[in-house]
Amino acid sequence: MAEKFIHFKIKRQDGPNAYAYWEEFKMPYSPAHNVVSCLMYLREHPVNINGDRVEPVVWDSNCMEEVCGACSMIINGTPRQACSALIDELEQPITLEPMTKFPLIRDLMVDRSRMFEALMKIKAWIPVDGSWDIHRHAPLISPNEQSVRYIFSRCMTCGCCMEACPQFHPDSKFIGPAPIGQAKLHNSHPTGKFFKEDRLHVLMDEGGITDCGNAQNCIKVCPKDIPLTDAIGEIGRQTTMQWLRDMFVK
Amino acid sequence: MWPAEPKSTDYCRAAHRLGVPGRLEGVARKSETMAAKPRIIVVGGGLGGLWATLRIAEQGVPVDLFSLFPVKRSHSCCAQGGINAVLDVKGQDDSIWQHIVDTIKGGDYLADQPPIKNLCEEAPGLIRTYDRMGVTFSRTPEGIMDQRLFGGVKNKRTAFAGATTGQQLLYTVDEQVRYHESLGTVTKYEGWDFLSLVLDDNGVARGVTAMELSSSKVQAFKADAVIIATGGLALTYGRSTMSSNSTGAPAARVYQQGAKCANNEFIQFHPTGMPGHDKNRLMSEACRGEGGRIWVPRKKGDNRDPRDIPEEERFYFLEEWYPAYGNTVPRDVASRAICRAVRHMGLGLNGQDVVYLDLTHQPREFLERRLGGILEMYRTFAGEDPCERPMKIFPATHYSMGGIWVDFEKDSQTGAMARISPRNHATSVPGLYACGECDFAYHGANRLGANSLLSASFSGRVAGDSAVAYIKNLSRTGNGTPDSAYQSEQKRQEEINSGIMTCDGGENAFTLHHQLGDLMRECVFVERDNEGLDKALQGIKQLKERSRKISLDHKSNWGNQSLSWARQIQDMIVLAEVIAKGARLRDECRGSHYKAEFELKVPEGKFEGDPEYEKYKAKWKANNDKWLKHTIATHTENGPEISYKEVDISVLPPTKPRDYR
Ligand SMILES: Cc1cc2nc3c(=O)[nH]c(=O)nc-3n(C[C@H](O)[C@H](O)[C@H](O)COP(=O)(O)OP(=O)(O)OC[C@H]3O[C@@H](n4cnc5c(N)ncnc54)[C@H](O)[C@@H]3O)c2cc1C
Ligand code: SF4
Ligand code: SF4
Ligand code: FES
Secondary structure (H helix, E strand, O other): OOOOEEEEEEEEEOOOOOOEEEEEEEEEOOOOOEHHHHHHHHHHOOEOOOOOEOOOOOOOOOOOOOOOOOOEEEEOOEEEEOOOOEHHHOOOOEEEEOOOOOOEEEOOEEOOHHHHHHHHHOOOOOOOOOOOOOOOOOOOOOHHHHHHHHHHHOOOOOOHHHHHOOOOOOOOOOOOHHHHHHHHHHHOOOOHHHHHHHHHHHHHOOOOHHHOOOOOHHHHHOOOOOOHHHHHHHHHHHHHHHHHHHHHHO | OOOOOOOOOOOOHHHHHHOOHHHHHHHHHHHHHHOOOOOEEEEOOOHHHHHHHHHHHHOOOOEEEEEOOOHHHOHHHHOOOOEEOOOOOOOOOOOHHHHHHHHHHHOOOOOOHHHHHHHHHHHHHHHHHHHHOOOOOOEOOOOOEOEEOOOOOOOOOEEOOOOOHHHHHHHHHHHHHHHHHHHOOEEEEEOEEEEEEEEOOOOOEEEEEEEEOOOOEEEEEEOOEEEEOOOOOHHHHOOOOOOOOOOOHHHHHHHHOOOOEEOOOOEEEEEEEEOOOOOOEEOOOHHHHOOOEEEEEOOOOOOOOHHHOOHHHEEOHHHHHOOOOHHHOOHHHHHHHHHHHHHHOOOOHHHOOOEEEEOOOOOHHHHHHHHHHHHHHHHHHHOOOOOOOOEEEEEEEEEEOOEEOOOOOEOOOOOOEOOOOOOOOEOOOOOEEEOHHHEOOOOOOOOOOOOHHHHHHHHHHHHHHHHHHHHHHOOOOHHHOOHHHHHHHHHHHHHHHHHHHHOOOOEOHHHHHHHHHHHHHHHOOOOEOHHHHHHHHHHHHHHHHHHOOEOOOOOOOOOOHHHHHHHHHHHHHHHHHHHHHHHHHOOOOEOOEOEHHHOOOOOOOOOOOOHHHHHHHHHHHHHHHHHOEEEEEEEEOOEEEEEEEEOOOOOOOOOOOOOOO
């Protein structure tokens, strides 16, 4: 029986200002491998398809169970988590590329600071007087409201939706779909809504919700199945209402 | 006044990660000039580190927060099951005292008890605070927080947020810290590897050195106190349930600079891990809490499809051996029982290290609602549906009860830990605090399920308060320490790096890690014996030698992930030695530490009052007199020096052996 291999074609780049190049690797097959477990094998045995020993591929990963958001990359053309990309379900050769919408660090590793900055901009937190006990819980929240909020609070800032969005790129100011989802999440909390106006004003400004072209690419790639377009729709309505309110107040 | 406008949102964290030169110099200048005002460094942004940061920032003291990656990606996000706090909302007359008793007994009395009192008493307030901060806790139809059952206890005491409780808690504290970041009180250094403490002439911690991971550049930072909150060390066992960065290396680093470690031989092996290539993913305890049953076919080598094996031919060994608790026995009991069924009775599936964890008798809708995320994970990584087929599991390295030794001040009136004291969570290095999984407190010889999200959050809060109390009492702040102290520590670290970068010894850092893991899983696992532990200590010595001869395939400084890993494997080996040595010397069974040779067997069918039972109890007492002590490890050039320290058992002294029959 011919030996089975896992065949990778990896887009590499030694640094932000270096040229990008493709490099191929073949490693022995065994069942239940995923892309990260293969990259781990390859960093221990960094030999390319020509038999040259090269510098190991650089990438990001932590949890290995699709919950930390670190390992996003473009696998066979689609942005997704590498740790949950099972080899048995991928067509070979498997192509790995870094996400293109964020500054590149090296190989498959990018810098997603912009997403965390967006969270700061939209005040993605619930206002509390302090982290001490006030002997009270949050206001009652129905199981239905909870389950809707829960879906959005699973956003792991992985950036796949941002990668897929045609409106979000290094030269655009668009805040992108994930932070809009977080604005919805925080606006829907009984006390989080005290900041609703602030959040909406950010999203009514330059780079806000009106930059969304409604291409709906974002929702297709979210590994957590977060209904981003629902959030965009709802935030759209909320901003319209806010616009009207602002008119009257003026 | 709250809410305030963000002040310095343009402070570009990307600059640290990308190493844009101009910006970096700016950062360096900033930390130097700022040392005039007291500031605190927190290393680690999991639940422990974020709570500490939040607490300090709230008191107006600036914090520099270091993490290997954006803090939101910390290992705490992996916790699935839940967090314990007595809310008593299930009509079971649950009480805080019962939580205290469960925690103490669950840990086989090996934890100092006064802090456990605070932990359990303050748990409900902590959960209420989390609730106010917006955690998406699962709700009852009435709209209040739901609570569920977890291993080792009889009451429903565990609050949960779907199947991603840790993620939800982490994100919520992350958000609160981001608010303080927007005010400029918190500065994040994400993408930095903590390398060492900067100690002054008196051995007081006055700052740290860290390496920027993108550029491999080492830099020293000033501070008046340092808190280390770097999580667990399960990667010393190679594959584990933990994230790929839970190496324990930072704890090993402060240990080698003088911080004492304690009880490191106590490692929890989670009974229900999913054996895998890259990690042994955890199937949460919640599976057992929600009715999961563990079994193997009664007949050796019965390799029929599990669904074709009739009820009477299945061996539900936990239910048979421990009728009172059944499948919800504590983790150590469950792990050993599985090893007994598999390794001693030869009943593993297809003769392998695997047993079934079965949920298929529960309605799909119920399972999806209660365990959705966990089941989804099994489907994703095993490619099978746990609602249809029993899952395949085996014990996996999961949690470290031991860790950096920390102090507490006892309040003579309440018998608990003092509310605020610079001694609480202080390590043996002045000015250095530890919290979260990397410290040794609260869990003794074994941790109860859902108690560590609680202890990580709570201890972070305490450590934050303590560090602030400590700097208020300081006579001189970090800027009184001469610059030369920082420069020479930075230089020492740079030399270590260049030593590794230029070494041509031929050893591979990643191969060494596998070999360390194999050794630890063979010899320092669920069941231990002195012969195996001697072998482990021998093996570790050899690995240590070899780890000095690592050659890196990464030759350039930029994006060099191998350099950081090479340093971490050296430190993991140091920790492994502490674990194995403590285990070798401790000739008894306690909690997760089990040596068959020294097991005190409960006489079968005998209970209190029976002379045979009383004889057993006397032996148990004598054993406690000898071994109810903290193992204390002190670093020396020749490996760990072990001594023992009294445990504070003033809250609930042991009177009876633990009995889960
Ligand atoms: C799969 C799994 C499920 C679990 N489920 C539960 C549960 O249901 N209930 C429960 O109570 N507990 C659970 N636990 C345990 C619990 O998750 C952990 O004990 C807890 O989250 C630890 O938090 P921490 O803040 O101490 O560390 P972590 O969350 O691990 O954070 C460590 C931090 O340290 C930083 N760090 C590490 N090294 C360095 C370095 N060299 N330089 C700079 N920074 C560094 C990291 O960047 C990170 O920010 C579970 C654990 C696992 C493995
Ligand atoms: S719907 Fe809007 S946010 Fe989503 S991909 Fe399209 S443009 Fe981007
Ligand atoms: S919304 Fe989905 S795809 Fe976008 S960052 Fe969050 S988890 Fe990732
Ligand atoms: S490694 Fe965490 S999402 Fe893949």
